[in-house]
Amino acid sequence: MICRSAISITISCRRAARAALLGLAVASPAAADEAFVTNQGSGDLTIVDLATMAPAATLPIGGKPAGVAVSTDGARAYVTSPEGKYLSVIDTRARRVLRKIPLEGGPLGLAVAPDGGRVYVADMYEQRLFAVDPESGVVATAKVGVTPSGVAVTPDGKTILVAIRDANKIAFVDAASFEKRGELDVGRHPFGVTIDAKGERAYAANVESDDVSVIDLSTRRVIATVKVGKRPYCVALAQGRGFVTDQYAEAVSVFDLSSFAPVAQVKVGEYPEGIGASRDGKTIYVANWFTNEFWSIAADSLKVIAKAKTGDGPRAFGAFIRAMN
């Protein structure tokens, strides 16, 4: 079932589609690392088995799902529905929606605290960030700035970064007090924010200035601005490289994390949006919004490995990969 050529991709995807139609899981649930891909147009979630790159299940979500974040332990996935105004709590092992937590405004970007106790959700309309208890709902609200978009939490769980899109800033929210404790100017219209595994740097993709702001988290300063392709959306990190989805360029820009020099631009599907790295750093995954495909790319050779079919309009905005331990 591993898609290694154009022919096997077609066969594999067809077989998977047929299995999905019959309600059968292609692989046994929760056996491998998986991707949770939000399909905004079709209003559902495609769970992709990353070992086979085959869709394993589709869960109905509704409300134009966009943002997604999987907990560090892999037990839960959280999905925002900005039009439906709720957060879906998903049991990843059972592949079941446990509950929908109502949220006001337009919940979009989100991140899960490392201990799993809180989900931080940005309301893109009302300038606020919600702290959500996955069992009981909203427990705190912080004012962060106009059109908060991507959200990321430092590995120590102490600081939450929020891209304040229309103010061209990154806001720093203290997790304990749940108050904004600073902000930093970045490029124009930052959207996705990614923090490295050590919690040393953050990377903001600036949609309108076509660049990535590299932020040193100890000094909270921009240490580099890396030019990428048109309309960058999100950043993934692997093997000392940054991988950036360029929506208007139908490409992933690759740059070196030490020298910040460009490495390559990899051609992908149309309007690539969500991007993430496998836990071993060998593979990059990209959701192509217009062409309804989820691609895997080798992080070293930059060759496209496989393509999986998704629902309509895959976004996968957030930490969409569930790594099994």
Next chain:
Amino acid sequence: MSFVVARRGFLAGLSLAALASSAALAHGPSRQKVTETIEIAAPAEKIWAIVGNFQDLSWLPPVAKTEATGDNTPDKATRHITLKNGGEIDELLTKYDAKDFTLAYRIEKVDVKILPVNNYSSTITVKPQGDKSVVEWKGAFYRGYPNNDPPPELSDEAGIKAVSDLYKAGLSSLKAKVEGK
């Protein structure tokens, strides 16, 4: 005609000045897409001679006048379109590949009264198929209303309908022009 539909919807009475000024900054949470195609009994070169000239949009029925600069050079070529209903649209060419008969552009400025969309980008491709061709027109955009709970005139559905109607009308007019019917 799509533009008329969009306009008529607008008479429902909204505070438009505020919308127009915020449109450049904000957009809704869910980008929409439209793809329309048409088969034309002509070689791709003949169709490309018309749609491949970014400087002249006269083949599109609602267009009264195209004022353009920058030839067909991506990120330089712009056009200011005046519609027969008086509406105006500014567009920028973003990709141009004559070998593969494809170009992409985006709307830099339009009033949602004219076309109820924001952050609109579009691609036109002519695909040779034997002695015929298929023209594909694709658009990606956000609805006209930048905030939550849009009025029907500026909803996702209204944006999709306006763009889809425009593409259908444009492609059938192009077919008639090329096939000489």
